[in-house]
Amino acid sequence: MSASANPQVSQEAMVEFLLRMGDSTLILGHRVSEWCGHSPVLEEDIALANTALDLIGQTQMWLGLAGEIEGKGRDADKLAFLRDAVDFRNALITERPNGDFGMTLMRQFLFDAYHFQLLGKLEGSSDARVAEIAAKAKKEVAYHLERSADLVIRLGDGTDESRKRMQAALDELWGYTGELFIPDAVDEAIAAAGIAPNPADLRAPWLAEMSAVLQDATLKIPASTYAHKGGKKGVHSEYLGHLLAQMQFLQRAYPGCTW
Amino acid sequence: MYAQMVKTDADRVRSLDEMSAHERAFQERVDRGEKIEPKEWMPEAYRKTLIRQIGQHAHSEIVGQLPEGNWITRAPTLERKAILLAKVQDEAGHGLYLYCAAETLGVSRDELLALLHSGKMKYSSIFNYPTLNWADIGAVGWLVDGAAIMNQVQLQKTSYGPYSRAMIRICKEESFHQRQGYDIMMKMAAGSPEQKRMAQDALNRFWYPSLMMFGPSDADSVHSAQSMAWKIKINTNDELRQKFVDQTVPQAKYLGLTIPDENLKWNEEKGGYDFSEPDWDEFFEVINGNGPCNKERLGARVKAWEDGRWFRDGLNAHAEKAAARRAAAKIAAE
Ligand SMILES: [Fe+2]
Ligand SMILES: [Fe+2]
Ligand SMILES: [Fe+2]
Numbered sequence: 001m002s003a004s005a006n007p008q009v010s011q012e013a014m015v016e017f018l019l020r021m022g023d024s025t026l027i028l029g030h031r032v033s034e035w036c037g038h039s040p041v042l043e044e045d046i047a048l049a050n051t052a053l054d055l056i057g058q059t060q061m062w063l064g065l066a067g068e069i070e071g072k073g074r075d076a077d078k079l080a081f082l083r084d085a086v087d088f089r090n091a092l093i094t095e096r097p098n099g100d101f102g103m104t105l106m107r108q109f110l111f112d113a114y115h116f117q118l119l120g121k122l123e124g125s126s127d128a129r130v131a132e133i134a135a136k137a138k139k140e141v142a143y144h145l146e147r148s149a150d151l152v153i154r155l156g157d158g159t160d161e162s163r164k165r166m167q168a169a170l171d172e173l174w175g176y177t178g179e180l181f182i183p184d185a186v187d188e189a190i191a192a193a194g195i196a197p198n199p200a201d202l203r204a205p206w207l208a209e210m211s212a213v214l215q216d217a218t219l220k221i222p223a224s225t226y227a228h229k230g231g232k233k234g235v236h237s238e239y240l241g242h243l244l245a246q247m248q249f250l251q252r253a254y255p256g257c258t259w
Numbered sequence: 260m261y262a263q264m265v266k267t268d269a270d271r272v273r274s275l276d277e278m279s280a281h282e283r284a285f286q287e288r289v290d291r292g293e294k295i296e297p298k299e300w301m302p303e304a305y306r307k308t309l310i311r312q313i314g315q316h317a318h319s320e321i322v323g324q325l326p327e328g329n330w331i332t333r334a335p336t337l338e339r340k341a342i343l344l345a346k347v348q349d350e351a352g353h354g355l356y357l358y359c360a361a362e363t364l365g366v367s368r369d370e371l372l373a374l375l376h377s378g379k380m381k382y383s384s385i386f387n388y389p390t391l392n393w394a395d396i397g398a399v400g401w402l403v404d405g406a407a408i409m410n411q412v413q414l415q416k417t418s419y420g421p422y423s424r425a426m427i428r429i430c431k432e433e434s435f436h437q438r439q440g441y442d443i444m445m446k447m448a449a450g451s452p453e454q455k456r457m458a459q460d461a462l463n464r465f466w467y468p469s470l471m472m473f474g475p476s477d478a479d480s481v482h483s484a485q486s487m488a489w490k491i492k493i494n495t496n497d498e499l500r501q502k503f504v505d506q507t508v509p510q511a512k513y514l515g516l517t518i519p520d521e522n523l524k525w526n527e528e529k530g531g532y533d534f535s536e537p538d539w540d541e542f543f544e545v546i547n548g549n550g551p552c553n554k555e556r557l558g559a560r561v562k563a564w565e566d567g568r569w570f571r572d573g574l575n576a577h578a579e580k581a582a583a584r585r586a587a588a589k590i591a592a593e
């Protein structure tokens with residue numbers, strides 16, 4: 001059975017695209033949730049839990065649709081908890097370890113700015129189901145971006161130490177942003193069918209947002225243009241396997257149970 | 260309870276005749292069920308006791324994030340993960356309401372946190388127990404939030420306005436907490452043999468610590484009598500404990516789980532269950548820092564605070580810079 005109503009794109013490409021969406025929100029949501037109870041102020045505990053909650057909710061929608069279109073009886077939970085790293089399609093930046101709070105915030109900002117651009121285009125997707133999820137997610141992500149950008153500015157233009165930490169985070173994570181904008185054959189096919197934008201087209205608006213915020217934050221965009229790649233093909237960092245070992249523990253150890 | 264064994268500075272509860280005119284007017288207002296608001300006169304001991312009680316309650320909410328946070332990254336389904344995140348987020352929110360309520364009494368959140376971190380203020384003993392399997396998350400919602408609700412529902416009527424209003428907001432969310440916990444227990448108790456085992460194991464470990472949440476018997480405690488006169492405590496610890504047991508036993512039966520108490524028996528005469536007291540020696544050990552997770556719990560909070568210093572300093576520095584820039588711009592414009 002194929003629930004894919006779009007004749008211009010293969011079922012495989014459609015599922016692949018949806019996994020990329022849902023896996024990125026899942027893995028980032030998981031990372032953010034690791035902070036629960038450990039953040040620098042109570043307000044951040046609340047904000048981070050809220051962000052994680054939004055991302056997990058979006059995951060349920062993206063992976064739910066992926067499973068439906070795939071038509072093999074896998075729901076969002078089966079996709080989240082019963083695939084190994086090689087089948088995950090999240091962007092590498094989402095699996096980066098939390099590091100200090102500055103690293104977590106910078107990762108969030110870099111991803112939020114991309115995510116917001118992407119969802120803005122997906123709202124106009126030729127696929128009504130994609131457009132619907134995107135419209136819902138965009139409202140949440142607009143708030144994530146507002147918050148992460150604001151904090152990046154305040155911490156960049158804060159003390160010497162906070163600036164140093166934010167710059168170090170930017171330097172370390174910059175190399176994981178390139179991947180977000182490099183299309184492969186799936187992206188091209190999906191873009192040709194009007195389902196999603198071509199990732200390459202998101203780079204300019206993303207960079208504009210980036211530059212404005214980072215300038216206010218008194219932070220410098222690294223000169224290096226090197227991009228770590230692999231997320232889209234299932235070639236991940238060593239970190240993802242550990243994350244999955246933790247996340248999937250119960251489903252793996254006690255298969256077939258109802259929770 | 261979330262605030263266990265709160266001292267009042269009283270050596271006995273005085274009668275209206277023994278009070279000053281101010282104190283007497285205050286006590287009469289409390290007796291009439293009026294709410295005391297921050298700007299109004301109140302006895303110093305009332306204020307101090309409330310700070311201890313609300314502070315301890317606030318600390319319990321934020322330390323309480325940790326045992327449940329321990330399973331957020333291992334929640335078995337996306338829905339369970341989302342529910343648990345929402346629940347733990349609520350607990351942080353409760354902490355915030357309560358610190359705000361305490362602030363109306365003239366103590367800052369930072370001051371209260373410093374007292375927590377130095378060990379001078381406590382949080383509920385229950386959060387010094389570990390969450391070892393997924394059913395513990397069910398047991399915490401069912402039993403721990405369940406016990407907390409017993410107390411908090413009563414405290415909605417407390418005499419101090421901001422505390423009462425915080426409790427009203429908190430109680431609205433607590434019933435969801437208990438329901439999600441019981442729902443986990445239902446799934447586990449009706450699940451595979453391994454799941455049932457986890458459920459029973461969780462109940463075995465959380466039963467007595469939950470009974471301890473109400474604190475030792477305070478029927479003869481002058482502090483409790485004073486707190487009750489002030490209406491910042493509504494029931495005795497034993498009353499609440501009895502109510503909790505009476506409510507929980509049928510719920511355990513419905514789950515098909517066994518409460519780990521051989522002496523548990525319906526007592527027709529009192530219209531409630533007879534049950535075994537928890538081990539109060541263990542309770543005092545836990546209160547004094549020797550529970551299974553005291554070091555981890557307090558250590559995690561202290562570490563979060565220390566590691567976050569640069570973050571808080573950064574935000575403060577930015578706020579100062581921004582204010583200075585605004586002031587300079589204003590001068591330039593004039
Ligand atoms: Fe939200
Ligand atoms: Fe909430
Ligand atoms: Fe709470």
Ligand SMILES: [Fe+2]
Pocket residue numbers: 320323350404407
């Ligand atoms: Fe609680």
Ligand SMILES: [Fe+2]
Pocket residue numbers: 350404432433436
């Ligand atoms: Fe609760």
